[in-house]
Amino acid sequence: MSWVPSSLKKLIENLKKLPGIGERSGFRIAYFLLKDRDTLENLIESLREVNERVKLCKICHGFSEDTDICPICTDERRNSGVLCIVERPEDVNIIESVQGLGWKYHVIGGVLSPVRGITLDKLNIFDIRDRIRKENIKEIVMALSPDVEGDATISYILQLLSDMEVSISRIAVGLPRGIDITLMDPFTLKESILGRRKLK
Amino acid sequence: MLVDISLTFFRNFHEKNFKFEDGLNFIIGPNGSGKTNILEAIGYLSQAKSFRKVADKDVISLGEKFFRIEGNIFRDELRHEIEVIYEQELGLKKIYLNKKQMERSSRLFSFLPSLISTDRDQEIIDGPPSERRNMINRLISIASPSYMNLLIDYKKVIENKNFLLREKKVAELGPWNGKQEELTKQIVRERASFIEKINIPYKNISKEFLNGKTSVVTYIPSMDGDMHLYRFIDEEMEIGYSIYGPHRDYFEFMIDDRPAKIFGSEGEKRLSILAFFFTFLTVYKPDSIVVLDEPFGVIDKRGMNVVLSYLIKNQTFISAPFLDNDFRTSYNVITL
């Protein structure tokens, strides 16, 4: 094989760790960046910036920037009394894009899957009770994966909140089963939210 | 229907294509000519594995490094292509539907459902209960595709539950037991209604094959629909895995009210299974292919006509060492 600078090789290796990027595209991106140094500088700056500024909110575990608490959690106008439970920080944006700005969110960080190492202690679920009390939450909307792991997680949360005065619903599980919200088109997602099924 | 199949380095076929027709397809040839191998390859297109219970590497032609099976299917007025490739070096099996890789091989089965009968059918009766559960699961999945999703979900629940039982994390069992109870109700209901629907016609059809004797299948669920799993937590903890539920359900074949396993002759066992399959075809009229490996070893000429009378609707592949002339003219025959 011909000589390749070792730092360049390292870059390609790191690019390959990104989702959807294999040997070929890693190679192409790396060579592109070396030709276009402006883009490269901007990217370096941008990577450093997100790394320094974006963290997880102490209340909802979604993204926040510079502050410990995110703007969603401090937004006084979000007083609809609805708390939407999602798996990943990015799910917040997906739901918000069709739901408007009235709800609050709680990112639990995944769904139960003991075989894959996701046990109760790995999920942000034990602080939900506190939030219901402090933030005057009247309805919990679960937007978790429509599969057995999602089902099991929801049944655990139901149990956890069984003595609390709050109504709980789950966004309608569309067919085909197994399609989670990141794969839904906005119209279907909106329909699923409107058609949410009451669990308690 | 399966239009054709192309084999590369599969068993004794290095590069070979076979064309099929709707209705009956006979595969004729002497012992060792590769009849079962062709049926096995057809089975791969539906079940992504060998019905002979051998590893994928063992069906690669001796001395080669991979095998490839490609089949064209005509369905919903469209042509579809299924491709199964196994590379020994990587130990990797890839399945493509219309050039797109399939994530779950079990989805293949709902695309091309198959009913396969071989001289191993006896094991369904003689073997452990899982043999009978698997066979019944396959048939119900053909009749009702949502049943397969129940089984996939159920399997996931049991895997997670067993993990927690092994790690002695009882506190976290609750949601999984809840889900298991819910799925158990649905699976048991499907199985019970399947057996109920099939048993009366099965009695009549088996009579034709067993010289007047009759077969039925009994179903004993491991757990009643309204039982609660927390009653068994201590027991399951002790053992370290889940021991109650549909994965422990019991089916038994009876001939004239006696267990076929103990009292049936070898021939009677195979005929009981064949009759069970034909009953299924008659009752459910499923859109599946049928594969029969040398069924006439245990059936006489009269029986042969009875068998053929059940196979009018489904595309069928039958292997036999030779064939009477009157059959040769009416059906597609592949001679090896």
Ligand SMILES: Nc1ncnc2c1ncn2[C@@H]1O[C@H](COP(=O)(O)OP(=O)(O)O)[C@@H](O)[C@H]1O
């Ligand atoms: N992996 C393999 N590579 C090459 N030939 C094989 C392989 N496995 C089996 N065979 C050959 O296939 C033949 C058996 O084919 P089979 O389909 O069982 O015959 P039959 O027509 O009797 O059903 C045997 O001759 C055997 O040597």
Ligand SMILES: [Mg+2]
């Ligand atoms: Mg054979």
Ligand SMILES: [Zn+2]
């Ligand atoms: Zn927040």
